Amino acid sequence: MRNRVIIENVRPEIDGGQHFIKRVPGEKVQAVADIFGDGHDHIRASLYYRHEGEKRWTEVFMESELNDVWKAQFQAVKKGFYYYKLEGWVDHLLNWYEGFLKKQKAGQDMRVELKIGAHYLRETAKKHAKSKSAPLIESAVQLEKEDAYDEAVQLVLSEGFAQMVQESPMKQHETVYDKGLRVRVGWEKELYSTWYELFPRSASAQAGAHGTFADCERLLPRIHEMGFDVLYFPPIHPIGKLNRKGKDNKTEAAPGDPGSPWAIGSDEGGHKAINPALGTLEDYKRLLKKAKKEYGIDIAFDLAFQCAPDHPYIKEHPEWFLWRPDGTIAYAENPPKKYQDIVPINFETEDWKNLWEELRSVILFWCEAGVRIFRVDNPHTKPYRFWEWVIAEVQRDYPDTIFLAEAFTRPKVMAALAKAGFNQSYTYFTWRTDKREMEEYLTELTQTELREHFRPNFWPNTPDILAYELMNAGPNTFAKRLLLAATLSSSYGIYGPAYEFLENSPNTNGKEEYFNSEKYEIRYYDWGYRNRLTALITRLNHIRKEQPALQSTWNIQFTRTDNEQLMSYVKYTEDMENVVWCIASFDSEYRQSGFVEVPKQLLGIGRNVNLRVTDLLTGEVYHWFNEWNFVEIDPDKYPGHVLLVEKMQR
C-alpha cells in the first residue's frame, strides 16, 4: 500500500503482456510509459532488462518528457528471450538537491539544509554497493563540517555532485511494473529476406518434362545471381489422386494432369512424404544443403495442414475429420462452393492432443531434414492456440526457424496470427495501388503497435493472386510494383517466373487469378532468358544487400512532394551512416516530374542543405543545395530513383 508512484500505459505491451514482441540482434527496444507520483516530490524511473540466460537485471535510467511520459531503450544483442520491467520511485535525495539549488539561489541560509542533505546522502549510501556508497558518505562528511560552510555549499553546487545524485538515486516506496513482458530475438532473416517462389515441377530445362529437385539445383546459380536468399516451393508431397483437379481448376482431371500441390497425400504418402516425381528425400536434403552452403539460400517449405481425400490420415485417423450423416467425408467448402480435392482437418476433434502432436512431428521431421523456413498455408483456418503452441515448441529446438503466415484476411485476424508467434506475414501491399493508401498502410505497419510483432513481407503477386493492377499490364507496371516491394519492406518476394517473364493474362472468371494457373499444370520456362525485369530485380536485390538502410522496415520516413504521382521516402540506419532516399512514380505510362522535400534529418545548421546523391540504378550523381529538389521519372527507363545520400561538409 505504500508505493507512491503510478506506472501505466506501458508500451510495448501486447494484450497485457500475453504476447511477446519481436526483434533481431542489433535492434532496439524502446520502452515508454506514463509515470507519476502524488504531490510535488521528484520521482524517477528505470527500465530493467535481462536475457533469459542471465540472472541479473541491467538497469537503464528513464528520461522524462512532457506530461509524465518516460522513455528508455536497450539493445537486443543475443538471440532468445529478453524480459523487461519498469520501476518508479520517489527520490528524496533529488528532492532535497533541487530544493537546495533554488533556495541557495534565493539567498537563503543553507546550514540546516546541509544537515538534511547529509542525512539523505547517508540513507542513500545504505542502498548502494561500496563503489557508489563511498562517495555518498564522503560527501555527507563534507556537508556536516560546521567550520566549512562555503566549501560545503560549493560542493553541492559542483558538477560532480549533480552527477552523483543522478547516478546514485535514493529509492523509496518503489513501484515495480513487472508483467513478465518479453522480447523474442530471432534469426536475422526474420527481418531481412528476399524470396523467389517457383514450382519445382516446372523447373525442368526440357519442355514437357516434370521438373525435379535436380533441376532446381541447376537453377540455384540463377536465383543467387538475381540476389534472392529464400527459394520457396509449393508443397512437395504426393498429390491426391481422388477428386484430383484438372487444368484450370476443372473438377475432373484428365489423364496425366498433375493436380494441385495443395491437395496433399495419396497412397504414396502424406505430410512426411515427397512426391516421387520430384525426387527422393535424399535429393531434397542435398538440394537444401547445397543451396544454403554454396549460395546462402534457404529453401522455404510450404506447410499446408489439409488433406486430399486419399491422404493416409483419413483411414488412420478418421476421428480427425468431419463425417456427414450419409457416411461421406465433409470436403472444404465455402457455401455454395465445394473443394472436392481438399478435406480440412477438424481441429475440434476430441482427439486434438494426438492431432497437435502429429502435426508438430511433421514440422520437426522437415526441420531434421534441414528446412528452416516454413510458409504456412491458410493459418487462419486453424486455432491460434495451436500455432502459439507449435511455433514455440519448434523454435525451442530450432531457434533459427521462420514461420510466414499466408493469411489475406481481416486485419485483427492477421494481427492475432503474428501475436501467436508467426515471424513474418503476407500483407495488403498487393492491393495498395495509390500514393495516399500506400503511405497510410506503411504508417499503420511501422507506427502503430503492429510494429512490435507483425513483420510484413510484401508480395506483388503469388500463384493465387494476379492483382488487378498487373492484369494485362506492361513491364513498366511490373517494374513499379517491384521497386515498391523491394524498397518499402525489408522482406519481399515474388512468384518468380510469372513475374519475371511478365505473365499478365487473367483467368476469365473475373477474379484476380492467373489464366491457366500453374497450380494445376506444369509449365515450361526458358530459364536462360533474361529481360529488362530480370536486370531490375538483380540490381534492386544487390542494392538491398549493399545498403543496410534497406534491411529494415521500421526506419521509413515519408517526405512531401508537389506531385501526387510521386512518393518520396527515406530510410536510414540509426547512426545515419547509410541513408537511402527513394522516389517512386505511380504513373507507369507517362513521365512525371516535380519537387521533393529534403527530410529534416538531412538538414544542416540553419537548414543548410549540402547533399551528394547517387542514383544507385543509373549511377548518376547530383549535388543538392535546396530544401526542395527537382526530379523527373521516365517509366520507360526506371520506375523511380533509389538515391544513396551523403551529407557533405561545407
Add this chain to the structure above:
Amino acid sequence: MRNRVIIENVRPEIDGGQHFIKRVPGEKVQAVADIFGDGHDHIRASLYYRHEGEKRWTEVFMESELNDVWKAQFQAVKKGFYYYKLEGWVDHLLNWYEGFLKKQKAGQDMRVELKIGAHYLRETAKKHAKSKSAPLIESAVQLEKEDAYDEAVQLVLSEGFAQMVQESPMKQHETVYDKGLRVRVGWEKELYSTWYELFPRSASAQAGAHGTFADCERLLPRIHEMGFDVLYFPPIHPIGKLNRKGKDNKTEAAPGDPGSPWAIGSDEGGHKAINPALGTLEDYKRLLKKAKKEYGIDIAFDLAFQCAPDHPYIKEHPEWFLWRPDGTIAYAENPPKKYQDIVPINFETEDWKNLWEELRSVILFWCEAGVRIFRVDNPHTKPYRFWEWVIAEVQRDYPDTIFLAEAFTRPKVMAALAKAGFNQSYTYFTWRTDKREMEEYLTELTQTELREHFRPNFWPNTPDILAYELMNAGPNTFAKRLLLAATLSSSYGIYGPAYEFLENSPNTNGKEEYFNSEKYEIRYYDWGYRNRLTALITRLNHIRKEQPALQSTWNIQFTRTDNEQLMSYVKYTEDMENVVWCIASFDSEYRQSGFVEVPKQLLGIGRNVNLRVTDLLTGEVYHWFNEWNFVEIDPDKYPGHVLLVEKMQR
C-alpha cells in the same frame, strides 16, 4: 486450450480492470470489443452483467460491426456495483443455418443437410432450459421426417426458425473474458449538481460582523431561489493562531485578522472541531438539516488534510510530520517559497496505518453530522492509494456521498485521482478561452476513456483563481463564462458572491488571484442586492432543472458555424424527447452573427428540416426550415442562445 475465439481491446476497461467505471441510475454502459475466431466459422458473443446483490448474470447478445468489432449495452438501474464480462463462441448451428440458406438458394439437394441440421438442433437443445429446448427438438423431428422434404426445407426457411437460431445459440469452445470489470452506480448528484461557494464568515447581514451558520441559514432561500443545490463552505475548523497569515497573504497577521480557513487547527481543536466564531456543531447540523429538508441543498464540506503549526495533531502525533535537524517542523514549501501557516502531513510516516485510520474517522465524523459532499483540497499531494482506500471505506457505509477532487495539475494526475474513486473533478475549463480549445477539451472529456471515470465540474472562478479572462472584465464576460459552464457541463459551480457581484480586481503580483483575497479577511456583501448576473444565474439554473438534456455531460454534439466566434452545441436525452441547442458567442464586446448547422439527428426524411426553436432565455420562438440558420448574438443582452428544439410534423 480449446477455446477458438479471441476477445481483446475490451472497453470500457480502466488499466486492465484495476479501476471501476462510473454511472448514475438510468445511465447506460456500452461494451465494445474486438472478437473473432479462426477460419470461416460463424462466431457470436454476449455481454453478461449482474448487480453485486444478484447471483445470476443477465445475458445480452452482442452485435457485430465492421472489422470484428462487437457491441452491446445495459442500463445501470440500481445503485452499488455491477460486474460485467464477455463471452464469445463458435456457433455451429448458425454455421449450418447460414450454409443451408446459401446451398438451398444454389439449388443443391438438401437431404443430407437436413439430417445434419437435426443433429445440431438436438445438440443445441441439450444446452438450454426446457422452454428453449422444446422447440429445438420439435424442429429436429420435423427435419428428420424423410417423407416431408419440402415441408422441412420450408421450416428452415421460415422466420420463426431464424429467430430460434438467433435466440437459442449453440455454444461451443467458449472464450470467457472476465477480469472482474465493475461499474459503480452512485448518487444522481454525482452527475448533475449546481454549486455555490461562499465563506460563512462573510455571510453576515451586518458589515464588520463575523458571519455564522445562523447567517448562512438566512441565505438559504436566496441560494435556493437562484437554483443551486450544493452550497460549499471553505474549512469550518478553528484557524491556526501560530504563523497566522494577515490580509492579502502577509506573513504577519494584525490583531483581529481571521487567517486562512485552510490553516486548520489551534488550541480550539482540529479536524473534528468547529471554529467557535461560526457556531457550534449543533448549529452546523441544524443548518445541514434545514438546507437539505427545506431546499434540497447539500452543504459541501472542505476536506483539507493539512495542519496549522498549532494543530493538536502536532503534539499528539509528532511522528506524522517531518522534523528538521534543528528541531523545527517542516512547513509546506515550494522552493524557494515557504508556507509558514501550513504544515503538511507526512504520508510516508512509519505510523501510516494509524494516520489513515484517523483521517477516515474525520470523514466519518462529518458524515455522521450529516455531510454528504466533500470537496477535497489538494488531493494530489496525498497518496492515490490512500484515496482509493478511504473513499471506498466511506462509501461502503454512506453510498450517497460525493468526493470532488480539487486538483488543477497535470492531466494524468487528475485522471489518476478520478480512477482512485473521486466522483467529480475540477477541470481546465477555467483556462479554455476560445472556441477551438473549448471544443477540443469537451471532446477529450466526453469521447475518450475519461468519459468512463472522470466527471468534470466546471468552475469559472474559485477563491484561489481569478482567471485572466475575468480580470478587470465587464459583466458580459462574466455572463459568457457562466453560460458556458452551465450548459457544457452538467455539474458546475461558482465562487458565488465574487462572481455574482462581478469582482474583477486582480492581485498586484501578476498571478491569477483576487485583490485582497477573501481567503485572508472577512467580506461584507449586500445579500439583498440582485443584478443582471443574478438574474442570468437564476434563469440558467432553472433551465437546467427543466431540461433533462442539460443534466448530462456525455450527450454533447458540436455542429458547424460559419463564424469562429460562435460555438454551436446540441445536447439531447437518449430518447430525443428533450433537445437543447446552445449557441454561445466568444465575443463579449461586439455583436456576432452567422449561420449554424442543424445536427444530423434533427434532420427529417430527405434532409428535411422543420424545427420549432424557443429561446429559453428570451422566450422568443422561431421556425427553422433550413440546414443552416441565421443567428445574431448581442453580448449586451445575452451571451448566447439556449434553444429548446421541437421537431415538427410536416
